[in-house]
Amino acid sequence: MRVRNQVAASFVSGAIVVGGLFAAETAFGLEETGSIQGTVAAEDGGVPLPAALVALEGTDMSATTGADGAFAIDGVPAGTYRLTVTREAFAPLTSPVTVAVGEPVLLDLRLPVLEFEESVVVTATQTERAVTEVAASVTILDARTIEASSARNLQDLLRRTPAIDLAETSGMAARANSSLVMRGVPGTKRALLLVDGLPANDLGLGTLAALSLVPLASVERAEVVRGPFSSLYGANAFAGAINAITRPGEGPPVADFFASGGAAGYYQLGTSVRGETGPVGYAFTADRRKIDNVYNRDTRTVPRVAEDRSLQQETVPLRNVGYEDVRLTGRLDFSASDAWDVTLLPRISSYETGLDMSARLPVAVDEHKRDTAVNLGGIFRYNGAGPLSAQIRTSYRYSNQSLFQENFPLAPPRQPT
Template sequence: MQRKYTLSLATILISLTAFVYGQTTSSINGTIEDRSGESVPWATISIPSLKIGVTADSTGSYLLTGIPAGNWELEVKYVGYRPYSLKIRTNGTTPTQKDITLMDERASLDEVVVSGTMKEVSKLDSPVPVEVYTAKFFKANPAPSVFDALQNINGVRPQLNCNICNTGDIHINGLEGPYTMVLIDGMPIVSGLSTVYGLSGIPQSLIERVEIVKGPASTLYGSEAVGGLINIITKNPRTTPILAVDAFGTSWGEINADVAVKFNVSNKVQSLLGANYFNYQNPIDNNHDNFTDVTLQHRISLFNKWNFERRENRVFSFAARYIYEDRWGGEMNWAPKYRGGDEVYGESIYTSRWELFGTYQLPVKEHILFMFSANGHDQNSVYGNTPFLADQYIGFGQLMWNKPLANHDLLAGLTYRYTYYDDNTPATADANNADINKPTHTRLPGVFLQDEISLNENNKLLLGVRYDYNSIHGSILTPRANYKWSSANKNNILRLSFGNGYRVANVFTEDHSALTGAREVIFDGDLKPETSWNGNLNFVKKVPLSSGGIIGFDATVFYTYFNNKIIADYDTDATKIHFGNLDGHAVSKGISLNVDLMLMNGLKVMAGATAMDVYSEEQGQRVQQLFTEKFTGVWNASYTLRKLGLTLDYTGNLYGPMRLPLLSDWDPRAIKSPWWSIQNIQITKSFSNGIEIYGGVKNLLNWTPNKGTPFLIARPHDPFDKLVEWDAAGQPVQTAENPYALTFDPTYVYGPNQGTRGFVGVRYSFY
């Protein structure tokens, strides 16, 4: 009490002095504490833009004077604690009281996560290893979509699946996109068609963080969460800026803009409205094959989230999103009038998609949440003269009950998922009459139970099981077990995970190559659900440095064994893709290491590497999986000059060779890709008024996959195979015009065709 009284008296005296001498300055005062409530003495408190600062006393109290009216950034530093910054407004007359809580450097790796166990928990306390990437991480290499933004995360690779339309999916530890579940605020939104087409258009100005779980999560999240999940957590309307703008353009002519606006509808209702706009209308053909190197796109996405404050802090929020995209790639002289014809080749995709999702806590004594989502996806695509028209509607509901009992933390849930799907492919055709369409209606009720057992202060055991009944494939059971040990100071953590996953596949919604029309799709029997067993060993170690910084190590060994895996066979016939369940097994195994370094001088380095082996084995023959590298590395180095308000970011990735599909024994292209790397640099200038200006260069090495390769797209001059000659078995033959016996094919793709380009942008946040 004596400390606060003395501080208040000093504040009054300063205010009186300012009044007497007519000075328009004010002060900021308060106390510095850590998370446990203990005072932090001798911390440095400053406003760098005003070049004023002060040191807290032995009790953690501070008084910063001589502050004119305006918006300022207050910084607090002390060895062993994370630097703290806060935007604060002063009016030049009234003192401002601000108590500050610092987090020690060990807590920098201890964010709150929800993806591993479906409830908020400290990252270090979670029995499931969860990687967290904040919005600041993605600002180091600004990208127009979530798909592009994930390129600098270890073990996660955006994979382009088409040289022409540039659609793609997300690989986790070498497993293709359909094995990755993408969620928004914990709801399974991105699935099916949008696994390929819907990853773009999520406004990055609305992203709070991205959580990634590697390995099967089917016990909690059901089908598609075999390889892992990506959970995009959007910002809470209560804590966001009133206005946030982020816009940039590139030297290639790309324009991207994110805008987010907060509305306080009432004291208890807040709304966050966001929009993303992306436009690229500049056909470029640097590899001289008469095809666009990058698809032309026109995209708009709208997002609206509502948060309602209720009694006893019960949760109620819901959000909606709409996205429309028009993209095309093809011959340089393509125009919409050629859409669907065989005169000029183009791939034109119209995507229209809506989503609705939310969470409501029931007004009962027990902690029971009702979570819901719904989405509709309309796809109107043409690949040359091959149309793909599809509609998909998904409804999802989940009732979840959380009950702590002694050293047990129980979580139980009931789920129901309904999927409607219709297209113009054999997937929904009548078995007896191909001219009759039969949309699929899939119902998937399920129940899951999870028990997190605290054996003691340092040991936890997580047991879970899920039962689903698929209306087409019947009963599916997925068990799960996780064990966590931590040292007393939590500087060492060991996690062991073991689980089962399953996936029901729809080739035409998941594999773009099945749609291009370049190859005929053949199904080798009815496709059965895939099952997998996975084991992960994860070790995390944090080493506090004497200088006040910290270095962290996160190493994982993973192994996944598949039964009934669905393999796309490009090798048997160059004119066909055979899809069928593997008569054998498939394996994805490897080891990954992440290293995080944070120093008090403003240097931060995040680097990671993954070495893996992904293959299938059938009848004693081992085959390396297509489009899967054996090594990948990523890095993100950031250095901040706080006095100048400048931040320098250097980001990049490195990929090892991957097996690629060839069309004949005479195909002159390499069977494996070379080592390749995309590197970027950016400099950001921050101003006290909330404005940031940034710019830099992407793809510093000007790497493109056509270098060292005779061609990427096979026979681009004859995209409809009008000049190809065929033998009696329906195979292309060698001729003077076609010496390699090839057909038109755009599937030889493993990296982006975009070379070096500059970019410049601006961000603005108003609180």
């Protein structure tokens, strides 16, 4: 009877010890974790990729591949995770993975080479070409660059472009002595301005005046090609070409309103609407701008012949006109069929600019200029089966200009000593 009690006591004690060990193992998670092991290699050729980072999203567990592309993450609690692999010059890879208790997960991960997006330019050859394939000095100002800049107009945007210098004497107004210098070639009409590939200036309209009539809010990107391109675009492209490409209408209808103001009475109010309805995409931008001239005065003195036929000075009020305009730019894209696309480009603008008499100038100038312009453009594209494609471009521009200018010497010329 006594022996039986000892055996029973020993059995109970042993059960308690074994149960305690099992509980300790469970508490410390020695049997509730697994591991993730594998290799990372290039998708093309299967070359092992060292220094690739393998991480489990939502945790702080990660590993870096060695020289043979192998990695291991131990002590991973059982469950389902998202595994992310990243490495320089390769596209990231994300894959779901399920870890079981006590079982390693073996993976063979292949990373594709990162594809770099190359800029495409159309101004240099009138066809879409990669920048690396064009034998010309080209600068592309894309939508991200335009949005990040503080430019108010195309002139401000082009000031950031190499080999371009703009000299303006009266704010936004493009007077006769304003100029655009490209690659050291001066003049107001030596660089061609294009809007969606269609000429926007000619021998009768300087580049600066045409630049001022294109709202920056309507421009998606700008391409600047430096160097003589007269063989491609004619005499106006002697120094180069500037192509402002407008934003097409895409997606649901969107309306934007913008306003700005500053010194010298400057203000701008405008709106833009764009969207897509069926096969038609539309985008319209309209705004009004005004700025006073820096040489403004309230009155001026002019010579008058009195009744006694003597020459006397008379003070008369000034009609101060700095620069003000109204601009409307539109774009309509039609998908007529699977092979034909049509783009219509209407632009209407009206501006008035002037410079009244001022003692700050060597010669007092009373100048007023008005211009109303209508531009209608069309692009017809054919993309048939096979390599055949064609494009027809047409444009019409009407301009009604009036100019009044009168010079008044303010003082006799100084004699050299």
